Amino acid sequence: MSPLRFVAMGDSLTEGIGDPVAEGRRGWAALLAAGLAADVAFHNVAVSGAQTRDVLHQQLPAALELCPDIISVIVGVNDTLRCTFDIHAIAARLDQVYASCARQGALLLTACLPDPGAMLGLPGALARPLARRQRGVNAVVHALSERYGAVHLHAAEGDWVTDRELWSADRLHPGERGHRLLAARFHALLAARGAAAGSPPSREPQLPQPTRSASLWWLATAGTGWVARRCTDLLPQLLTLAADEVRHQVRGSSARLDLIAGHGVAAALAALSAGEQPDAA
Template sequence: MPEADTPKADTPGTGTPGTETTYLRYVALGDSQTEGVGDGDDTTGLRGFADRLAEHLARHEPALQYANLAVRGRLAAQIHTEQLAPALALRPDVATVVAGVNDLLRPGFDADEVCTHLDAMFGALTEQGALVATITIPDLSRVCPVARPLIPRVTALNEGIRRTARRHGVVVAETALHPVAGDPRLWSPDRLHASPLGHERIAAALAQALRLPDSDDTWTHPLPPQTLPTGLRAVGTELRWLAGFLGPWLLRRLRGRSSGDGRSAKRPLLHPVLADRRPVTDG
């Protein structure tokens, strides 16, 4: 994306990370990770990396307004068809687009097809003047060994994300490249969604990629050493995961159902952001 002239302080910003730009409208598109699954719950409310990134932005621009159009379970095609038009109508200065993990888990996964939808979303948002950011997908098998057959799919999707992002000047937070992404403490018990600490790290990765004030590379740092369960305890952990998460997920797939059936975006309109929430503590 071409370099943009530095806007006046009271003017919504577009263009290049690191310029003195005022972001007044942030819109997040995506699936369950962007919705915030794994960080809070449906009773108390979900937070997630997009909320956390909005809070970071709002600490430096209190006038920021934020919308989150993400819905869990959505495939890349659904995110494109359901969320792009509403996002464009909100005319964001900055947007995040994260899609493809649900596609990875489907038998008919096609990385090129996913990237076709990313290309359309990246192109439309950047052509309207938004600064767009996305992430690469960590190797799921590092947290969930049964996901090892998905490694070639993850590799193909990440290559496509990078290629498509370069075409449109989209900022990429390379969350896939750092060993800490495989630390179980960054993942929720279902091993598919980030934990509160994981969402915090994703937000920090995006903040650094966007070159926001007070951002740095500490999100890449390893956590303190941890003793992992072994023997019967490890077997018990795996059995509980199979019964509590993998089994119900497979049952939904067999029934042709999605975790997002009947759900709508949690924050479909732009609203001000409370910017005084603190990061979670590593450990």
């Protein structure tokens, strides 16, 4: 009997940042794979820093060649951290990725994620534009997940977002406990569909929680550089967006920015429903 084939696509979350092991990185997808069946062929093609365009053009072809039975697509946070953010293009790319997976008959796994501004603890004027972008991405992911019958995990909010024991020092990636929680929650959803025959992943970590001093050292060295590389091209635009936030707040018209963003998401999804082909390059 052939093994169950599980392929994971996405960015640093799925690559396993925050869950180091002797062999390198593990992550929620590898933890989930071990509980899917007695015989599983697992391949992780996720790459740290990946955006939706990277998943569409680079990861998807490699993933489909592996003929997966289950395929995960969790991406979009890095798109929100770029000055090129375009919800129409993001929706078009994700639609192409999800449709390609569905055509091949693979069971699709997706998730909504917390906004990076809140996780980093940015000031309100800086955090709100990022939150608005992430809400837009989450709305697109949720709508397309329903369209393609995906197993969708709502991970954008809840106690796990504020529980510091579940997160690594950078505040953007889960630690081992967080990765185990994601794996366990996906396993429960798959088991409810009869798609997970193995035991659920343990939620108890194998390694001790990093000490506060170790976390601070990571932030002062590797962590600061990681965040800087992700946000270099965004910072000038983010400052402009923050200034716009302050102006609207002073005028009492902050809700207008939310309405504009909401209309953008609705238009992006409507374009897909109408069969239009936005630029997904």
